[in-house]
Structures are given as C-alpha cells and as structure tokens.
Ligand SMILES: [Zn+2]
C-alpha cells in the first residue's frame with residue numbers, strides 16, 4: 394500500500410514538472426506553438442520528456458484553463474498561455490510561424506448590419522515576419 398502511494402506521489406510530481414516546463418516554454422517563446430515545437434523547447438528543460446507526455450500535459454493545461462488552442466485555417470492547432478487575454482495573431486507565409494498581435498481592432502461592430510448581434514470574432518493577419526521580410 395505504502396509503495397503504491399509513494400509511486401502516485403512521484404507520478405504527480407513528474408506531471409507537475411512537465412506541465413511547468415510547458416508553461417515556461419510558452420511564456421519564453423511568447424507566441425503560439427505546435428506540440429512538436431513545445432516538445433523541442435521542453436526537452437531543454439526536461440531532457441526525458443516525450444511527445445506523448447507533451448500532448449497529455451497540453452490537454453490537462455487546457456482543462457485547467459491555463460492554455461488555449463490557436464487555430465489558423467488549414468494549419469495544425471497551436472497552443473498558447475491564457476494569461477494574455479484577448480488578442481489576435483499574425484501568420485508568416487514564409488516561415489509559417491504565428492506571432493501575437495497586442496491589440497484588437499476598434500469599430501468591428503459597425504461592420505455588422507443593424508439588428509445583428511456579434512458574439513465573438515477572429516482576426517488573423519497574414520504576411521511576412523520581420524526576419525522573412527528583411
Ligand atoms: Zn517568418
């Protein structure tokens with residue numbers, strides 16, 4: 394019984410460490426990342442972490458409300474921390490990276506015909522990032 398209990402504790406601790414590593418990666422990179430990218434960066438913090446664990450940890454972090462999914466049409470889902478609040482994204486057509494935009498756009502409601510109610514919106518800008526444009 395005791396062995397079992399200790400085993401549970403260590404699994405819990407390991408999971409926490411992996412989740413913390415993923416959160417640290419997202420914070421440091423400061424842009425939405427693919428699970429494969431999260432895995433590459435997380436390996437530097439937890440050298441033994443596997444891709445399956447990264448997927449599992451992302452799922453748990455989403456359930457905890459700490460991570461959310463960023464969907465760019467035609468692209469695999471990316472993930473980012475939820476602490477930033479409402480913002481939008483820029484997709485670089487060249488290097489395929491997705492960057493955060495700091496603000497929203499004012500006056501969106503004015504675009505909608507009278508009598509319509511806006512519940513939410515998505516804005517994605519496309520182009521070349523500074524590195525690719527230069
Ligand atoms: Zn780029």
Ligand SMILES: [Zn+2]
Nearest residue numbers: 479480497498
């Ligand atoms: Zn907005």
